[in-house]
Amino acid sequence: MIIASKKPIEEIIQEITPYSRILILGCNECVTVCEAGGKKEVEVLASALRIFCLSKDIEKTIGEHTLERQCDHEYLEEIRNIVDDYDAIVSLACGVGVQFAAEKYLTMPLIPGVNTVCLGANEDRGLWTERCQACGSCVLARTGGICPVSRCAKRVLNGPCGGSTNGKCEISKDTDCAWQLIIDRLKALDKMEEYETVAPVKDWSTDRAGGPRTVTREDVKI
């Protein structure tokens, strides 16, 4: 899922200064699971902003709404009837949701309420870690199911590099060396011969190097 983290409230307060009627718009998908932008976070942010405004005698209307998804036309349509009651939207969705809402409501200022961080997993309660960089051509089949693109700081495909010490990366003692993890997993799978195979040069044109990417499926088009 997409992992996001809450923006500091001071930053949001700064951004909403010019507007007097603000809708806090949550998303029920990834940002709910990573506890950054779901219904609960909408409630908390809206309440905090109201307390701020009341305590400083600032007149603002803070509304709340949470959509099933902000990255789908049909769900974004849900707010069409209420959107005119507001001067700006603080979207707690990931960058995708914020942009999609902005595209849909052309004259409505959109303010992101979270920082979109990565594609990751919920490793432990309160801990989300990166697992994928959406490089567009997956190599997991030959790296023991561990991604060297997202989990190796250098993205080396024939690792490890010289910075690997005791299974940790040179960037931080808390960061596992992805290639150590790959080797451990290949050993567990009894597939160490795959480690000996030199990986071909990766086609990075499917990554960001090729510009914004699209997926087109003729079979599901209407």
Added chain:
Amino acid sequence: MPDINTSEAAFEPRIIGFCCKFCAYAAADLAGSMRISYPASVKIIQVPCTGRIDMIHILKPIEDGADGVMIAGCLEGECHFLQGNLKARSRVEAVRRILAQIGMEPDRVAMFNLSSAMGPKFAEITAQMTDRIRQLGPSPVGEAGKKSRNAA
């Protein structure tokens, strides 16, 4: 003549006290049975466990003008639901951080731990919280806070 709500001496804080059924609420009962008085400023709301309290439950009373919110749960390690009071503590800390970010005194929200046998301790923590809020003054959100701001 000073306004009764803005006069510091007359300021009677309005504090919401979320009390766990198994400890603080029972301790409040015990304090009553023991004829120990505690400040009337604390309005008690019984909860099945402090782990039931979410951040929004703490923020809403402040939004509605309460001067303080106290959460009283079981002693650490003695929660009936194992970790409810520990979760409550981290939520209290999160709310305190939010208050600091929006320019309010974090001390308006506090967590206490006690057992059901601690009637006198209940009276002590409510008095402590009342004193603390009295020192901080009325919440800037409530009517009293607004009046004192306008008078200044």
